Amino acid sequence: xxxxxxxxxxxxxxxxxxxxxxxxxxxxxxxxxxxxxxxxxxxxxxxxxxxxxxxxxxxxxxxxxxxxxxxxxxxxxxxxxxxxxxxxxxxxxxxxxxxxxxxxxxxxxxxxxxxxxxxxxxxxxxxxxxxxxxxxxxxxxxxxxxxxx
Numbered sequence: 001x002x003x004x005x006x007x008x009x010x011x012x013x014x015x016x017x018x019x020x021x022x023x024x025x026x027x028x029x030x031x032x033x034x035x036x037x038x039x040x041x042x043x044x045x046x047x048x049x050x051x052x053x054x055x056x057x058x059x060x061x062x063x064x065x066x067x068x069x070x071x072x073x074x075x076x077x078x079x080x081x082x083x084x085x086x087x088x089x090x091x092x093x094x095x096x097x098x099x100x101x102x103x104x105x106x107x108x109x110x111x112x113x114x115x116x117x118x119x120x121x122x123x124x125x126x127x128x129x130x131x132x133x134x135x136x137x138x139x140x141x142x143x144x145x146x147x148x149x
Contacts, residue, residue: 002063004038010054010061011036026051048089057090063093071142072098072106073116074134093142109144 001009011032018032023055025032025046034040042050047058056079059066068077071093075081083091083099091099098105098112108114116138117131138144 001059002038003041005035006061006063007032007042008036010050010056011094014054024053027056046078051090052134055079057092059077059092068092070095072104072144073112074137074141098143109138109147113138 011018014021016024018029018036022029022032025042026049027042028071031040031042035042041062047061050061051058054061057068059068060079066100067144069075069083070077070081074096077092077095079090080098081095083094083096085091086102093099094104106115113131113134115125116134120134121127121130
């Protein structure tokens with residue numbers, strides 16, 4: 001879906017008129033009309049407000065152009081698994097299990113790798129293989145790169 005369709009659908013789900021949505025995000029009704037017709041898209045600050053209002057990520061508002069993965073554990077992200085900041089804003093870098101309320105659950109990479117290997121292994125992917133995979137890939141994620149710098 002395109003941004004125009006997503007915004008129209010979300011507005012209708014909330015039973016809002018274009019005027020009501022415009023009032024809530026501090027723009028004109030004409031701006032909302034232009035978004036919904038595809039003539040323009042909301043600016044970054046407005047996208048943040050819309051994200052909070054509709055409780056969806058900015059990535060979702062933009063039609064999911066990026067495939068998001070948690071930069072701590074590598075899990076694919078969608079709106080149900082993306083973490084939130086203490087103020088309720090989505091944090092599109094991390095899953096809700098690695099980062100919640102402004103705090104990281106994993107501060108030690110070996111602890112995370114042990115947890116993932118234990119819980120992700122199965123009869124087709126033995127624990128040793130899972131552990132080797134995570135040891136190779138987890139250090140490449142932004143969270144761990146920043147910690148080692």
